[in-house]
Amino acid sequence: MAKSGQMHAFYLGIDTHEEPIVFMRSECDICRAEGFTANTRLQILTGDKNLIATLNIVNPSVLPPNHIGFSDSAWHYLGLKRGQPVRVRHAPLVGSLSSLRKKIYGHELNALEINSIIHDIGRRFYSDIEIASFLTACAGGRLSLAEITALTRAMVNTGNQLHWPGQDRVFDKHCVGGLPGNRTTPIVIAIASTAGLMIPKTSSRAITSPAGTADTMDVLTEVDLTLEQLKRVVTETGACLAAGGKVGLSPTDDLLIRVERALDLDSEGQLVASVLSKKVAAGSNHILIDMPVGPTAKLRDLDQAEKLAELFYGVAAALQLQIRCVITDGTQTIGNGIGPTEEARDVLAVLRNSADAPRDLTERALYLAGQMLSMYSGDSESAALEQAREILYSGQAWQQFRRICGAQGGLKEIVDAHYHSELRAKHAGRLLKMDNRRLAQLAKLAGAPSSTAAGLRLRVKVGDSIVPGQPLATLYADSAGELAYARDYFRQNRDLFEIDIEQ
Amino acid sequence: MAKSGQMHAFYLGIDTHEEPIVFMRSECDICRAEGFTANTRLQILTGDKNLIATLNIVNPSVLPPNHIGFSDSAWHYLGLKRGQPVRVRHAPLVGSLSSLRKKIYGHELNALEINSIIHDIGRRFYSDIEIASFLTACAGGRLSLAEITALTRAMVNTGNQLHWPGQDRVFDKHCVGGLPGNRTTPIVIAIASTAGLMIPKTSSRAITSPAGTADTMDVLTEVDLTLEQLKRVVTETGACLAAGGKVGLSPTDDLLIRVERALDLDSEGQLVASVLSKKVAAGSNHILIDMPVGPTAKLRDLDQAEKLAELFYGVAAALQLQIRCVITDGTQTIGNGIGPTEEARDVLAVLRNSADAPRDLTERALYLAGQMLSMYSGDSESAALEQAREILYSGQAWQQFRRICGAQGGLKEIVDAHYHSELRAKHAGRLLKMDNRRLAQLAKLAGAPSSTAAGLRLRVKVGDSIVPGQPLATLYADSAGELAYARDYFRQNRDLFEIDIEQ
Known part of the structure; x- marks a missing residue:
């Protein structure tokens, strides 16, 4: 040396x-x-x-x-x-670490201090344990409304920002998450943009789930757009369905989320800043937030959902955003597919009005599209829902979806998984419930989302009568080893399908 | 596969x-x-x-x-x-992580929950970011006295424990730290064990400092004793001066401290549990705590020291330990050497009553030894100080130190560094102060503590009049590259010696 x-x-x-x-x-x-x-x-x-x-x-x-x-x-x-x-x-002294310690010791930070922490994280000056410490110090309701607002602004400022000249209203939607298969976004965006809403939608890839919207869309079209490509697609079609990765909107958020998920932390303040910073950076100012509530969803009860909604409304007001939070049923998976390809099949079935389209996914997407349309038009929720239904059932949504995919590089052919295997019931009974978290785990162990074709297709619904040997789900994988690894997990976790033995 | x-x-x-x-x-x-x-x-x-x-x-x-x-x-x-x-x-679900989340969300943990966290950390079930999150959630005064007590007990229980049959009083000392060169322990242990106190002393190696007591003692004798060897040495001589590593007393503490130091966190609750768990595991029940207070020491002011002392007394009472906390002057380095070998030279000079023994180190060690002797005998502090002085000046302490080192494997020859270089003053003036933290950094960059001979010998004291070209300190290193790397740092940080230019 x-x-x-x-x-x-x-x-x-x-x-x-x-x-x-x-x-x-x-x-x-x-x-x-x-x-x-x-x-x-x-x-x-x-x-x-x-x-x-x-x-x-x-x-x-x-x-x-x-x-x-x-x-x-x-x-x-x-x-x-x-x-x-x-x-x-x-390594030089990282100045913002003293602000981090201030937060650890329970003091409120000002906007300048929060800004310097986010800036230093963005330029790769923090180790993972320092990021973990920051997230922990902010969790458990320890961020004030002013701090969350400052955090949102700081995250917007560390990345690219989109502007849409001549458009005073730009829309977006977000789902708080936790429900496997709940892939409403492509359908909602197709319906709402048909009605004239501008929606520059970027989505994340999965971090701990078997598929994110970006993973699912990746099965159907090109999603890794540059900022310029994204602008062109939105200008041409009124919307896009892109991955967040390359466009660099609120990129520090990705660094935080990675550690937050590894810690299995759900900090409300971080969540609000994460969601709103992505939307503000994309130039959106009208945002619909879907909040599924259920015992194995992210939001366990109404109380929790209402507290979170209050934070969203508070920060949105400070940032001059129009938002609407809607609470939805989060008690079971939506649709039948879990994993990028299987969820893409469900999305296509709904958009094409196929006979085998999962009813629950259709209804959920229509409800959310209706909410967004009523934010836009000021019409009653029932009239807006009617409009959404008309757009979907007439085939206009499918046509608009193909336009968007066309602008992003064309529709892709769906590729089947190399291996599959039926997961069968051992004894007769009624299906009482399914464990969302373990279903997601099973799909991941089969290879989702990195093997896009890997995942699950559910063959039963809660309430069904089951006979011995009946397939409960089909497991898909791209290699024999992954299939075996996931089947092993199923053998140890058969009770994720809770079947009441009928006497 | x-x-x-x-x-x-x-x-x-x-x-x-x-x-x-x-x-x-x-x-x-x-x-x-x-x-x-x-x-x-x-x-x-x-x-x-x-x-x-x-x-x-x-x-x-x-x-x-x-x-x-x-x-x-x-x-x-x-x-x-x-x-x-x-x-x-x-990886299976690590059950105690749900207790960790409970703590993050601000709830008090019971002894069972704390025990399971410490147990899981001990068996290498936690990642570093999870440990960082645990430490952050416990910092800033967020541990109750009951939690600190439970944490101490849990850390004792995850490692080896020593018992001293027939001894109802077993002593130890600990310095809260932050002062480079403050190597009183070998001297205090030699004096106090001469007077008949049993002191099974284990010390840590440096984590962020240029030398721990174990690193300094390693220059003088064998310190990596097994539990059996340690018992034999204490039985033979009444004391030992061993490294903590191999004996496995409160080993989980080492895993926590590593991440805590990397985060530059000083959590009072963790500190108390860390110190007391090591002592309880070693079978000690009478403990002297040295708390240096000064602007660049760990304890910045009296308020902070008194708050910490209160925690120590509270937890000690719950664990039926006798402790005494003494507040000492932490405004400047003690002794002239920084780094394992240079500190060992100071220790030897004091024990041998050499003419060049640093007065400040001698006086500090005598004061602490006197405090320990008065805990033992119940004599007045001044009488106990007199006794300590007598033991040191008569050569008995030096004799006892050689007995301890002999039992641990014999006195080693001190090896000089391969390279050295004088750090000289650029201009005349009075030395106003020295920056403890940057002096420590300088010694570390020269190779301390892994190169035991690397470090610094200070040639001046605060208040001295300085002439241009006068050596302020001698820098020691074992390779030319390290010497150059440290000299670079000195060139950029000359103001760590704050010299008032005399007009």
Whole structure:
């Protein structure tokens, strides 16, 4: 190593998720100087880019001398090439960490302090444990309305922002989540944009669920649009159904959500800031929030839903947004498919008015589209619902959906899974309930969402009479190993289908 | 991969600190099944051992097929051998995480819940972000006295425990910390055990400082004793000066402290539980707590010190311990050496009554030894201080120190650093103050504590008149690169010696 901390970048091919990690040989001078007794943090500089990474030590066999290895996310963030010179130095003090400690000790932060925390997280100056600490300090109702508002603004400001000149009303919808299969968004967007609403919809990919809207749409069309492509699609068709990834709207939110889900934390303040920052950054100002309530959904009871709605309304008022929160039934899965491809099949069946379209998904989508239309027109909810029905049943929604997909790059052919297997009932009885969380887990273990064809198709509904050997669901996977792994889980969790044995 | 999740262990030589990480090829069935969209957790089982690890994905070039790589700490925890078969499965639900969430949401935990959290952390079921979340949720005064007591008991119960039959009073001391060079422990233990006190002293290695007592003692004798060796030394000499590592007293505390220091969190509740659990596990019941107070020490003011003392007294009462908290001057470094070897030189100089023994270290050690002796004898503080002075100045303390070191394996020869360099003043003036934190940082960058000879010897004291070119300190390092790296830091931080320019 040269005196100045000059080293060469080495591609290791280690994916540590988003957290930037660097790998160095134990005998190199920097490692010896920095020590390795605690969480050692180094700043890496190259060109006009830099970040702070955590040091891992490797055997000399892993890395040539004078080279420093990078986790994949750090490699991509810095835009490195093999052998590229980088400068390594002792990490500077990250100023906003003192604001983080202030929050930990129970004090309210001002907008400036919140802004600097979000800015530092965005430029990769925080380790995952620091992000975890920030999220924990903000959870449990410890964020005031002013703090949530500041957090929302800060997240908007760290990313790209869309503007729609000449449009004073731009719409969006969001579902608080927790219900597998509840894939209403593509249907609602198709219906509402047919009626003339502008909806620049971006959706996330799944983080802990078997499919996000972006994963499902990815089965049907191109979703990884650039900001320019997204603008063009919305200008041409009035709407889009894109993935959030490439467009960079509120990107810091993605870094927070990843750690939040890993902690299985549901902080109300973070949730509100996360949702509203994405919408504000997309240029939307009229937002419909779907809140499914049920014992295995994210919102367990009405009380919880009403508290959350109050926060949404408070922050929306401060940001001059029109929002409407609607509470919906979250007691069981919606539709029959779980996983990107299976959910896409349900969406297509509804849009095409097929005979086998799941009724519950149709009705839920119509209800939400009606709510959005009534926000737009000021019509009564029943009149707006009628309008939504007319748009869907007349085939106009399907036509508009194809226009959107056409503008995004065309409709894709659905590809079937390579392997499938029936999950059968062992004994007779009535199906009392299904466990949403374990159904989602089963679909994930079969490979969803990274194998898009993997997942489940439910063959029964709550209340059905079951005979021994009857298929309860079909399991899809792209490899025999994944199918076996998921079947193993089912064998240990047969009671996720709760069947009352009839005497 | 076989259907059952059977794979072979592969030694990668990647040290990720304590957090267990496993590395798998992206195309293996388990990776595909588990997905890699979030913090994926897997349980690894082999023989009667198991842990839960976070999954990182690697390029096929890094790992042969059907093999799973381990971080060094996971490798050692599981006691693996190259190629050893292991079973990999979806991580089970860690029950105590629901108690963690309860705490995050602001509820008090009962002893059972705290016990299960500490138990699960101890058996490597928590990721670092989960530990960070637990520490954050407990910081800022959010632990009640009952919770701190339960936490202390839980940490004692997860490790080894020492008992001293026939001894109703067993002593210990602890310094809350934050002052570089404040190495009183070896001197205090030598003096007090000469007077007949039993002191089974274990100390930690440095986590964020340039030297812990264990690092300093490691320069002088063998410190990595087993539990059996420790018992023998204490039985023979009445005391020991061992490292905490191998003896396994309150080992979960080490896992917590590592993350706490990385977050730069100082949670009072955690601190009290950490200190007292180590002492109770060592079988001590009379404990002296040294609390240095000063603007760059850990305790910034008297208020903070008194609040902490109150917690110590409260928990000690619940655990039936006798403790005494003493507040000492923490405004500047104690002694002249910083780093294991340089601090060891100061300790030896004091014990040998050398002419160049740092007066401040001598006086501080005598004061603390006097406090401990008065706890033992019930004598007045001044009489006990006199007794301490007599023991030190008569050479008895030095004799007892050699007995202890002899029992631990003999006195070692001190080895000089390979490189040194004077840090000189640029201009004349009076030395107003020195920045403790940056002095510590400088010593660390020179290689302390992993290079034991690395560190600093201060050549000036606050109040001294300085002439241009005068050495302020000597910097020691074991390699030219480390010396240069530390000198770089000094050049950018000359103002850590605050010199008032005399007109």
